[in-house]
Amino acid sequence: MKTINILFCGTGGQGILTAAEIAGLAAMYDGYHVKKSEVHGMAQRGGSVESHLRFGKEVFSPIITDGEVDFMLSFDKGEHDRMIKLLKKDGKDLFPDFVEADKKIADKKFLNTYMLGILSKHLGLSKESWQKAMKDVFKTKFIEKNFEVFNMANGDVK
Amino acid sequence: MNTKTFKLLSGNEALAQGAYEAGLKFAGSYPGTPATEILEYLTQFKEVDAQWAVNEKVAFEVALGASFAGVRSIYSSKHVGINVAMDPLMTAAYSGINAGFVIVTADDPGLHSSQNEQDNRLIAKFAKIPLLEPSSPSEAKKFIKLAFEISEQFDTPVLFRMTTRVAHTKENVEIEQRHEIENKIFEKNPHKYVMVPANAYKKHILLEEKLLKLQDYSEKTELNKIELKDKEIGFVTDSVTYLYVKETYPDASVLKLGMAFPFPDKKIKEFSAAVKKIIVAEENEPFIEEHLLQIGIKCTGKHYTYRVGELKPENIKDIVENKPKTQYPGGSRRPVLCPGCPHRAVFVALRKTKVIVSGDIGCYTLGSLPPLAALHTTICMGASITIFDSLSKVLGNDKVVAVIGDSTFVHSGVTGLINAAYNKAKGLIIILDNGTTAMTGAQPNPSTGITAKNEQTKKLDLEILCKACGADNVEVIDSSCKSIEEKIKEYTSQDKLSVLIVRYALCKMIDRTKKAAPLLNSEKCKKCYMCVSVDCPAIVKDENGNIKLNVNLCAGCNVCVEMCKFGGLVKNN
Numbered sequence: 229m230k231t232i233n234i235l236f237c238g239t240g241g242q243g244i245l246t247a248a249e250i251a252g253l254a255a256m257y258d259g260y261h262v263k264k265s266e267v268h269g270m271a272q273r274g275g276s277v278e279s280h281l282r283f284g285k286e287v288f289s290p291i292i293t294d295g296e297v298d299f300m301l302s303f304d305k306g307e308h309d310r311m312i313k314l315l316k317k318d319g320k321d322l323f324p325d326f327v328e329a330d331k332k333i334a335d336k337k338f339l340n341t342y343m344l345g346i347l348s349k350h351l352g353l354s355k356e357s358w359q360k361a362m363k364d365v366f367k368t369k370f371i372e373k374n375f376e377v378f379n380m381a382n383g384d385v386k
Numbered sequence: 387m388n389t390k391t392f393k394l395l396s397g398n399e400a401l402a403q404g405a406y407e408a409g410l411k412f413a414g415s416y417p418g419t420p421a422t423e424i425l426e427y428l429t430q431f432k433e434v435d436a437q438w439a440v441n442e443k444v445a446f447e448v449a450l451g452a453s454f455a456g457v458r459s460i461y462s463s464k465h466v467g468i469n470v471a472m473d474p475l476m477t478a479a480y481s482g483i484n485a486g487f488v489i490v491t492a493d494d495p496g497l498h499s500s501q502n503e504q505d506n507r508l509i510a511k512f513a514k515i516p517l518l519e520p521s522s523p524s525e526a527k528k529f530i531k532l533a534f535e536i537s538e539q540f541d542t543p544v545l546f547r548m549t550t551r552v553a554h555t556k557e558n559v560e561i562e563q564r565h566e567i568e569n570k571i572f573e574k575n576p577h578k579y580v581m582v583p584a585n586a587y588k589k590h591i592l593l594e595e596k597l598l599k600l601q602d603y604s605e606k607t608e609l610n611k612i613e614l615k616d617k618e619i620g621f622v623t624d625s626v627t628y629l630y631v632k633e634t635y636p637d638a639s640v641l642k643l644g645m646a647f648p649f650p651d652k653k654i655k656e657f658s659a660a661v662k663k664i665i666v667a668e669e670n671e672p673f674i675e676e677h678l679l680q681i682g683i684k685c686t687g688k689h690y691t692y693r694v695g696e697l698k699p700e701n702i703k704d705i706v707e708n709k710p711k712t713q714y715p716g717g718s719r720r721p722v723l724c725p726g727c728p729h730r731a732v733f734v735a736l737r738k739t740k741v742i743v744s745g746d747i748g749c750y751t752l753g754s755l756p757p758l759a760a761l762h763t764t765i766c767m768g769a770s771i772t773i774f775d776s777l778s779k780v781l782g783n784d785k786v787v788a789v790i791g792d793s794t795f796v797h798s799g800v801t802g803l804i805n806a807a808y809n810k811a812k813g814l815i816i817i818l819d820n821g822t823t824a825m826t827g828a829q830p831n832p833s834t835g836i837t838a839k840n841e842q843t844k845k846l847d848l849e850i851l852c853k854a855c856g857a858d859n860v861e862v863i864d865s866s867c868k869s870i871e872e873k874i875k876e877y878t879s880q881d882k883l884s885v886l887i888v889r890y891a892l893c894k895m896i897d898r899t900k901k902a903a904p905l906l907n908s909e910k911c912k913k914c915y916m917c918v919s920v921d922c923p924a925i926v927k928d929e930n931g932n933i934k935l936n937v938n939l940c941a942g943c944n945v946c947v948e949m950c951k952f953g954g955l956v957k958n959n
Contacts, residue, residue, distance in 0.1 A: 275721035
């Protein structure tokens with residue numbers, strides 16, 4: 229298979245790195261070679277945050293080449309507009325889904341999980357791997373609620 | 387039977403896991419992005435004495451001492467941290483080691499969170515020690531084991547260079563068994579361990595011979611590998627740039643230097659004879675390119691403008707065509723102090739007093755950015771007090787204030803304070819004591835009384851220390867704007883050397899509890915925007931010029947309320 233390139237972007241404190249970690253683990257549990265790259269240091273201080281996630285048979289570069297993003301998950305309008313130029317011509321911009329989710333989800337700390345549910349519809353990773361990845365990251369913290377939000381967004385994960 | 391276990395590990399974690407598996411028993415470091423997670427990962431192992439040191443020089447020497455004592459040992463820091471440790475590093479190359487000793491430098495091409503982007507590959511050549519460079523987390527784990535073997539085989543420290551992209555990339559990494567190594571015996575040997583001129587002269591002769599042997603190893607090792615494919619273009623490359631080359635030119639021939647120094651000259655010549663055109667692809671300095679030119683290899687390196695910043699996969703084509711760099715980073719949101727950060731009140735007070743502020747390295751360096759703009763010099767760790775020393779003498783001690791964090795003060799501010807007292811400097815030094823090393827993710831330090839392994843230990847008493855250094859006044863206060871402003875005026879007007887320790891409630895990185903957000907009364911707001919000038923992410927001006935308070939972000943510190951003269955913002959008790 230060809231390598232899948234996913235860009236997560238937004239600002240510090242939105243749970244972007246957490247979301248990218250879960251998606252990366254889910255891909256690893258499904259047997260893919262995973263590379264995930266992000267820059268730490270300023271993330272907790274409201275600065276821009278981006279995480280590049282790539283998975284496939286064998287992944288070389290840890291960062292996505294400009295214009296090669298297959299799926300873009302933005303959690304902020306400004307960051308979305310700044311980064312959209314990285315999206316592939318036939319890539320999928322999930323920002324409209326985020327805008328909808330932002331209206332629907334009252335407790336903002338579950339927004340990242342909701343967006344993972346949306347993303348999962350496009351990736352074909354197994355439900356078991358997503359659940360295992362969420363357990364790894366969230367431990368017991370609101371795990372049932374996170375499953376619920378994920379499933380709600382996903383509709384029917386195969 | 388035995389199934390393999392894989393984890394998604396960062397380069398730093400994989401390096402640490404590999405060192406652990408190689409029988410590591412000591413690790414010394416000082417926190418700094420992008421190196422911090424190496425030591426943090428090692429604290430989980432009971433077999434490893436993992437320590438945060440006071441500074442990098444101390445970390446290096448304690449780690450070298452562990453090698454002398456007979457156990458495998460590792461030093462790690464960010465690239466500029468190596469500068470602090472250069473004194474022991476240069477001479478450790480002469481003395482050599484006992485048990486395996488690896489020096490990890492985590493470079494930061496692109497200055498994601500550093501004051502410069504120096505290329506520490508040059509240190510290998512300068513210090514005459516071998517250089518290993520992984521391109522990925524899985525290589526970091528594999529190479530670190532080889533680094534210990536090379537160290538012991540050739541009696542030398544090994545420089546192990548990570549970059550931000552290698553350190554902070556995560557990849558599937560296999561977890562393997564730890565391999566216990568028997569301690570080496572320490573034998574009294576002044577010719578080796580006492581680097582006085584007569585001994586060091588002989589050691590230098592041996593060091594030059596050692597480099598020839600290391601070069602021979604460099605020729606034979608798999609760390610330097612030729613991948614012959616299409617012979618039109620041959621890339622000579624290292625570190626993460628290798629992966630960008632593979633991404634962009636999957637069919638090109640490549641010489642990948644995992645051990646760039648000493649250079650494998652024969653292998654380089656063999657490769658250059660096999661391909662039509664040699665392109666050198668490397669980040670920052672033309673380290674490899676200059677060597678190829680020196681040994682007479684015709685090659686194309688990157689345009690000099692690409693010495694600035696990190697490379698991206700899309701830049702490799704430009705390098706092949708020797709085109710200049712056209713894209714520079716920009717447009718991203720700048721970082722700000724956390725909502726509720728206790729530093730904010732201090733910088734609001736400093737801004738009001740209009741003094742020149744000599745600053746240092748830490749979260750509070752963010753106080754230099756507008757609209758706070760209340761910090762006017764930052765060079766390196768500890769330089770706030772030393773630069774203040776001269777600024778106050780030349781410009782007047784009522785016009786200058788130094789600010790430094792608790793961890794930075796212990797790192798190298800204390801020597802500046804002793805010097806200031808000894809050389810009769812006057813004026814005010816403020817220690818911003820938030821009880822942690824916040825900028826790198828809240829690590830403990832000697833003034834917190836907690837070790838890297840989260841154990842209780844002796845707690846450094848900053849008040850007694852400052853008095854012992856020779857400060858005339860030492861006072862501890864909490865952080866509210868008004869009291870800080872008064873204290874700044876009081877101490878800058880005296881002809882004395884004063885240390886004001888602003889001791890905070892816990893840093894927001896550790897204590898996420900919040901107080902009630904203030905109440906916003908838009909009818910009373912006169913749109914003077916003084917509240918916005920405290921530079922808090924929780925209170926902003928919207929596109930219509932109205933004040934917006936984000937109660938989800940607000941921590942209830944009320945610094946913005948102190949700025950409001952019109953009752954537009956009031957405390958919510």
